[in-house]
Amino acid sequence: MSRSARSYDESDVRIRPGKGTRPRTKTRPSHKDAHSAMVVSVDRGRWGCVLDGDPERPVVTMRARELGRTPIVVGDRVDVVGDLSGRPDTLARIVRVAERSTVLRRTADDTDPYERIVVANADQLLIVTALADPPPRTGFVERALAAAYAGGLSPILCLTKSDLADPAGFAAHFADLELPVVLGGRDDGLAELQERLDGRLTALIGHSGVGKSTLVNRLVPDADRAVGRVSGVGKGRHTSTQSVALPLPGGRRGDRGWVVDTPGIRSFGLAHVTPDEIVDAFGDLREAVADCPRGCTHLGPPADPECSLDALTGSSYRRAMAVRELLAAVRDTGSETDEPVEPTP
Template sequence: MSVARRRELDEDDVRSRANPRGTRPRSKQRPAHEDATDGMVIAVDRGRFLVLARDPAGREVEATAMRARELGRRGIVVGDRVGVVGTVSGDPDALVRIVRIDERDTVLRRTADDNDPNERVIVANATQLVIVSALADPEPSLGLIDRCLVAALTAGIEPVLCLTKADLAAPDAVLERYAALSVPAVVTQRGGSLDELSALLRDNVSVLVGHSGVGKSTLINALVPSALRATGSVSAIGKGRHTSSSAVALRLPDDAGWVIDTPGVRSFGLAHVDADDLLWAFPDLEDGATQCLPGCEHGPDEPGCHLDAWVAEGHSTPARLAAFRQLLVSR
């Protein structure tokens, strides 16, 4: 039916379906839920959510929650700040409903590969992305590090590089590769001190990302001794140990911040990131890029690119431009 035809119809033209049961017509007005209790999603598992909230006595408890129907298909992820209704008691048999998802400060997302149009949100409201890479066993994946750096920088999340297993290989070459980005880096080894890493995590919501086997769970167990992170089949919601098959948020001792452990990743697609997104993370190059020809991809041999001249004029450094182009190619 054309738009013009639809506009000709009035109420008498619309046939109402009889309601033999006598029930009230469904209202479009949604409940306000002004009495909803604030909480934070700390684990997600097969349509159920573990929410940290406060009970009527003000005690912090973990409540199992379901998504309210009025939220539709809106995604809920670890780190989301939400509102819940129901009995917040900490009773393992109690079930509450998530009725509100607060606006997110940051969103860390990836795609399955660079040609996948479907973005997947990993966590919400993280302030730091800790990129965990082993120096040996397995060998460092520089491509994954590059991609995680792009994802963090374009999302407004501070990246941190954590190089593990320094007792097996020296970190110098990897550190030198990323020196121009001025990314904080910490090097750890088996049985060594984690004081430097703890200092970087303090007062932050930090999400740890890396390949399987790089030592993320080992770090988590050392930072949060009660976490008992391990690879297995136990659900992230329920009794027993948390597993590395799903993301989970864990509070650091002495309320010093949060760490979010994630499953080991095989790939980190960046189909949602383009050159302009990445330039946002390089303000010293961004103004120079405005003088490039339209459609410029900012490559080193591109005739319309003004970035080399911009650096020659002293607005940035060759190392920064090289780092930008390195990340640009890796996305």
């Protein structure tokens, strides 16, 4: 054996240390001390929340790692932990998102498969439409109604600029749907509208220029200050590109209501909405279509010669025909760009 040769034993073997001896676990913290909150604003990975729905207790939060990419939107009920003081430069964490009772959704257009959640858990949808300048379009209202019915929200039509045109003509288009109609112009009193908003979470939508921001400022006189108090996200100021929930002052039933001011909407795609979801919003029609053949679109002859809606009578039949017009308008991808309704002076 050569002098340079060497015998090796186990002491010469280098053992790489392990990363740890504790086994990994999928068990997550229970967060039993979490506080309930409502999301009131969203901006760049931060969520403005109010604890227990109280606008006097705002906190800024981030999404906990265990939630992954779980979408969180304005109106969501969440559980939060961490620093709940609400002091500047503090962050709490959202650890749970409750199941949603309603969802207002839209797509970019009728062919886009990606759904955008506009507001969660809203009780009502206030569709703000001007009677003139710009002239009203039935297509946008019809699409908003379809989204409300499909998402479980109760729709209300709010007509602004009533000093420029008679509201009766436009409102008549939706009479058979039993759609509540209120006036919200500059010279109109807001008592009826405020009564409908008290104690409820209401989303507002409308095209740019219809007076939605003016209406919000009348309903929430200190809207700019309220945004800063409940948000704390970004610069703490609401712009037309982000939704924000604003607390209504007081409440006749002792329960403060909220309005969600949404950005001005240019298009309202409904790729996610099915005919049955719209029909289900009406109890009498829901029972009737139970006898429809499989695959019925409820549009009537010639497409659906055996649709059960044709067998109805009286007010139910008139409502069925109004819903059928709504279904046809939603099915037409050009319905949102329909001809404006000529105002009645």
